[in-house]
Amino acid sequence: MYTPEFDYHKAGSVAEAIALLISHDDARLLAGGHSLLPLMRLRLARPSTLIDIGGLGDLKSISVHGDAIRIGALTTHGEIAASHDVRHANSLLAEVAGGIGDPQVRNRGTIGGNIAHADPASDWGTVLTALEASVEVQGANGSRTVAIGDFFQGPFATAVGENEIITAVTVPTLTHHEHDTGHGHGHGHDEHGHDDHGHGHEHDHGGGGLAALHGEVGEYAKMSHPASFYPVVGGAVIVNVENSRCVSARVAVGGLVPTPVRARAVEAALTGQELTADNIAAAVNHLADDLGAAIIGDVFASAEYRRVVAPVEVKHALFHAIGLAHH
Amino acid sequence: MKVPIKVTVNGKVCESEVEPRTLLVHFLREELGLTGTKIGCDTSQCGACVVRLDGATVKSCTCLAVQADGMAVTTIEGLAQNGNLHPVQEAFWDNHGLQCGYCTAGMIMTVTELLQRNPHPSADEVRAGLEGNICRCTGYHNIVKATLAAAETMAAAPASTTATTEATEATGG
Ligand code: FES
Ligand code: FES
Numbered sequence: 001m002y003t004p005e006f007d008y009h010k011a012g013s014v015a016e017a018i019a020l021l022i023s024h025d026d027a028r029l030l031a032g033g034h035s036l037l038p039l040m041r042l043r044l045a046r047p048s049t050l051i052d053i054g055g056l057g058d059l060k061s062i063s064v065h066g067d068a069i070r071i072g073a074l075t076t077h078g079e080i081a082a083s084h085d086v087r088h089a090n091s092l093l094a095e096v097a098g099g100i101g102d103p104q105v106r107n108r109g110t111i112g113g114n115i116a117h118a119d120p121a122s123d124w125g126t127v128l129t130a131l132e133a134s135v136e137v138q139g140a141n142g143s144r145t146v147a148i149g150d151f152f153q154g155p156f157a158t159a160v161g162e163n164e165i166i167t168a169v170t171v172p173t174l175t176h177h178e179h180d181t182g183h184g185h186g187h188g189h190d191e192h193g194h195d196d197h198g199h200g201h202e203h204d205h206g207g208g209g210l211a212a213l214h215g216e217v218g219e220y221a222k223m224s225h226p227a228s229f230y231p232v233v234g235g236a237v238i239v240n241v242e243n244s245r246c247v248s249a250r251v252a253v254g255g256l257v258p259t260p261v262r263a264r265a266v267e268a269a270l271t272g273q274e275l276t277a278d279n280i281a282a283a284v285n286h287l288a289d290d291l292g293a294a295i296i297g298d299v300f301a302s303a304e305y306r307r308v309v310a311p312v313e314v315k316h317a318l319f320h321a322i323g324l325a326h327h
Numbered sequence: 328m329k330v331p332i333k334v335t336v337n338g339k340v341c342e343s344e345v346e347p348r349t350l351l352v353h354f355l356r357e358e359l360g361l362t363g364t365k366i367g368c369d370t371s372q373c374g375a376c377v378v379r380l381d382g383a384t385v386k387s388c389t390c391l392a393v394q395a396d397g398m399a400v401t402t403i404e405g406l407a408q409n410g411n412l413h414p415v416q417e418a419f420w421d422n423h424g425l426q427c428g429y430c431t432a433g434m435i436m437t438v439t440e441l442l443q444r445n446p447h448p449s450a451d452e453v454r455a456g457l458e459g460n461i462c463r464c465t466g467y468h469n470i471v472k473a474t475l476a477a478a479e480t481m482a483a484a485p486a487s488t489t490a491t492t493e494a495t496e497a498t499g500g
Contacts, residue, residue: 001369002348002349002353003348004348005346005347005348006347006348007328007347008328008330008347008391010393010396030391030394033389033390033391033394034371034389037389037390037391038370038371038389041370050347052393052394054394078383101459102374102458102459103384103437103440103441103456103458103459104371104374104377104384104385104386104437104459105371105386105459107383107384107385108386108390227372228370228371229458
């Protein structure tokens with residue numbers, strides 16, 4: 001199936017891409033094309049001009065500066081999953097990247113393209129929201145930084161201006177490097193090697209032994225469409241744990257309301273609690289408490305279904321975070 | 328407005344002018360006559376259209392021909408060297424890794440990359456690596472078996488593996 005007709009321009013630099021955006025009404029940027037081309041084929045998007053930024057090598061980079069990791073907008077999910085720097089600085093990013101779509105999607109799809117598309121259930125949207133990432137956006141008058149909480153403005157709508165381009169995503173590192181717990185649960189974890197770098201505790205995978213749990217741990221769990229692997233509902237958690245007590249928590253859900261959101265009520269319910277299975281199960285029940293906006297539904301999953309599944313995904317993420325496999 | 332592109336396909340430089348909306352899979356099949364690559368779902372789910380683009384497997388139904396400009400494409404037709412099937416092709420044949428064959432070209436292209444990244448995969452790793460390829464006939468069992476068999480042959484005869492890898496890289500622009 002063809003897309004509607006469009007004019008095609010290949011940008012040789014970020015500046016040229018911005019100039020092309022300014023000089024063409026109704027133009028869209030084309031990166032890997034894995035969000036935009038399917039939309040165009042369904043006639044859900046019909047830009048008159050595509051500006052191909054796929055060749056902009058400057059936007060393909062991963063660098064760690066102190067306690068932040070900066071990922072160029074055109075870095076593919078596959079490159080993020082395979083990056084040692086990412087795995088050391090924030091293993092959650094690597095695990096999520098390795099669980100997006102399938103190998104071919106990961107070879108082409110980019111982090112910038114994914115968030116620009118702003119699917120309410122996107123893996124990156126949910127996880128970057130929990131991680132309090134920020135997005136670098138460049139326009140004719142220079143660069144600005146948008147906090148992830150301000151970035152998503154509605155389904156398929158972002159804070160990126162008409163003539164702006166996303167150049168990078170910056171994510172805080174996790175202070176604790178979560179190791180591979182070997183739980184083969186298929187929630188975006190892959191089989192990459194165990195990373196024993198820089199953490200000083202052991203999980204007891206038998207299910208008890210939480211007394212020794214320390215540090216910051218990030219996890220993500222999702223329910224995906226079985227054929228496309230598009231996430232339907234996902235939950236991301238970052239918990240800061242001392243002596244198995246939750247000192248602070250950041251929890252985000254995707255696919256529940258029109259944008260990925262922080263679940264503040266769950267965060268509050270977890271804070272100060274010992275992270276036991278019972279306490280976690282009680283905390284996730286608060287998920288819909290303060291979300292305000294209407295729960296979305298579509299052909300894959302009704303609003304009622306999402307309302308039930310979302311707390312389960314958050315619970316699974318929390319169980320993984322404390323080293324308890326779920327059922 | 329047509330756009331000029333230059334793509335190296337299976338080692339041969341192809342220059343052409345295409346409508347920007349031409350999908351890579353249509354370019355390969357209709358313009359170049361390389362019909363080994365199939366269109367199944369047409370929505371980047373089934374993997375029947377997988378080819379290698381500068382070495383990376385991609386779904387050619389979700390890639391514009393203009394996006395491949397200046398790059399190298401390897402299709403199923405480009406795997407055999409000097410009349411000898413690629414070890415993965417041999418293994419699919421020997422292990423009955425296909426029934427109707429519609430998914431096979433895409434499966435084989437995916438497996439070539441999988442084995443390049445992980446030359447000694449477990450059966451589970453093979454299954455995970457085939458996530459993007461759907462087969463409606465075999466139940467996957469013999470595809471996994473064929474992949475594991477190919478891994479063994481390629482480990483035992485690294486020369487042929489290297490030759491193919493080099494061929495892929497030589498066309499890598
Ligand atoms: S035809 Fe391309 S993935 Fe199915
Ligand atoms: S052999 Fe028929 S679809 Fe795979």
